[in-house]
Amino acid sequence: MQTKDKNLSRRNFIRISGMTGAALTIGYAMPALANDAAEILTAQKASEQGIELTAWISIDKTGKVTILNHRSEMGQGSFQAVPQMVAEELEVSLDNVNIAFAPGSQTKYGSQLTGGSSTVRGAYTRLLRTGATAREMLIEAAAKKWNVNRSECYAENGFVIHKPSGKKLGYGELVEEASKLTPPKDVKLKRREEYKIVGKPLPRQDNPNKINGKAEFGLDVKIPGMLYAVIERSPRFKGKVKSFDDAAAMKVRGVKKVLKTTAPVFAVEREGVAVIADSLWAAVEGRKALKVEWDDSAFEHLSTEQLYTRMKEDLKKPGLSQRTGGNAEAVFQKTEKKVEAIYETPYEAHACMEPLTCTAHVQGDKVEVWGPIQAPDWIQQDISGRLKIKPENVTVNMTFLGGGFGRKAFMDYTYEPVLLSKEMNAPVQVVWTREDDMTQGPFRPGAVYECKGSIGGGRINSFQAKMAAQNMNWQWSPQPDKTAYNDSTTEGFCESYFETIPNYSFGDVPTESPVPVMWWRSVYSSTNGFAFESFIDELAVTAEKDPLQFRKQHLGERYRAVLEKIEELTNWKDKKKNDGWGVAITFCFNSVVGEAVKVSKNAGGKLKIDKVFAVMDCGWYVNPDIIRAQVEGSIVMAYGAAVSHEIHFQDGKAMETNFHQYKMPRINEIPDIEVHIMDNEEKPGGVGEPALPPFAPALCNAIFDLTGKRIRKLPFNISEV
């Protein structure tokens, strides 16, 4: 049983890696941006040259390997995938590897934003090369020690072995020698068929501490002398504090201070009143006694109804064009067989199981932050920029994230404790209640799509999609460029449709709204996928073709292979008449995912999802069990957004405040899910998000197949179908 502490503290790591000769530490002397060609250096060389090394691997004299994970762990498995790649090339067992979180520093680690399903696909060559470089240095050190030809030596399971004599030395015995060598420039990476660790369903190294309460999340951070703060924030975006009465709050035992505070929400400031106390309970009780009057004059008191009416009105405007081919509108007008449809998708909360929290300690011109953070390097930049201090004076310490899904890449909740710590001259932990977390946003933007398409000669001869939705990018500037189209209007659409559909047009009408919006697992694909893949189905029906065969007719080899696997798994050709089957396929973050859903009605006429099949093509992959878990989880999250929950607005406020209103899917609702992973030579694609977009359209296509009823608005009440 593994109960050892896998999460080595950063300080300890630096201490170990700084002892030249006592360890072999190699990493990159990295320029500001991640670059696969960056030079690999030893700690010794780096210190001689006065370069601060970006350490990725350190091997100490006992043979223990420590790997710095530059990305967040929010459940998606970077904590396992990163060491699994390094260990493969380094030729060590994962049991001998400790994993430490890298602190936030873009100059050292390149982008640390854990988003866009990018950890493996963004860094795999760099990680493999680092492991291979260290391995080659250890082999060279052993050959030197034995005074033999290095080609007679090889590395295996933490040892270098001399083949002719069978002599062997552990890595720990070689680190001193190896640390004096110059890292070789071109190392040979292993072929896929030589892999022993990559591609294997090895158990996650973080899980032993996630079943006994030991894993440290943001709320578990305790700093000596730490105070707790909860903040009453403006219930309406852009609302300002007119006045507050803290008399009763200050009488609550343990409350130290009540003060007006602020936090950046994109280009604007959100005001609030913080209650700071010596315990969280006292802060929460103090807040209950607090009276705040808000000035909401800057805010539109809008409702969900108004928002969707606005989006539908917007669709009548010409809008902005992102990508076109041929002349879709002219062909659509001329063609007889055609279809038009409007699709609607809801605003959603991220609703991570761990509500937002962050802890900060400001001491003079130095800041230390602890928290569940998706983009530690952004936080470092943000805090140093706002406080006008050097980035290296800001230390960002990572905890595990109790879910992220895009929300914890945002920088409002991380700045709140910084301001309060400065004010209180003590470490401060800000805790968001579930209600704060759910009502404040940013939310996944709601969207309305207008799709038009036509069929000529049994194939799609025109496809048009126009999206009315808030453009997330606009929020970062007080005066955004309103002529800029949304560059995500094709996200989710299978790339090879562009080669076979002669006339197409994708664009958007940016809907104006004060609601803060943000990436939500699979971002625009999460809503685009529903519109596109429902509409492809409508086109198949118009063409009077089997929806799966119709897709195959329009898609390239890689996509067809996924669909053929679905045919095989589902026995598609032998579908029974009374079964409802739906299929959908999307392309998201360089991965292709096809899903098929089977629905039926029980004796009482109630709709039931019998089974979900998912075929994931994420190219070269690291851990198939983590991929399966991510596909299952994505489908559950997609199910929730399709049939369970939605954020409504009324009078300028989010209406759902907690899980009694924002109904999350429960264990009893989740059907059997079968996952298949494709084996091919494609480059690695994303894993954490791409399986989400195809679920809702596959489900609705299945319902159409069974009932003839086309669902174009999410969420829908599955018990009323």
Added chain:
Amino acid sequence: MPPFIKPILMASYNLLINGKTYKVEADPKMPLLWVIRDLAGLHGTKYGCGMAQCGACTVHVNGNPVPSCTLPVSSAAKQTITTIEGLSNDNTHAVQKAWLAEQVPQCGYCQSGQIMAAAALLKRNPNPTDQDIDAAMMGHICRCGTYPRIRKAIKTAAQIMAKASN
């Protein structure tokens, strides 16, 4: 009321958590969750909703799974409380073994509550059906969507327990 008397009334409690007695001073209406986390210093039990909707804070009170976020400390005194830390000290409880065998956790935040609920279920029903699992686990939300694996792991745990008792 003079300003120096603050309205949080404090009382003294002896709490029996994981076989150890913790003497705490707390507001009687303070939920057990915060007493466990902030006064007893046991961080494995998690805050998720504060209104018994998500199950992240589940602990055993006299062997029964209870959401600690809505249970006032005054009602928890003199009861036997078990938290995730008290399930085993070396990940050897059958449910923990099964959770590892099926690789259930993703982010892991809700798993203490899930595991406590599953352990309580298996104690009173060593061979649960799918319907029994639904009934026992419906109060527990997992945003990562580990539900299919939770179901599998509960069945695996039942097998582990059956083998151990043979």
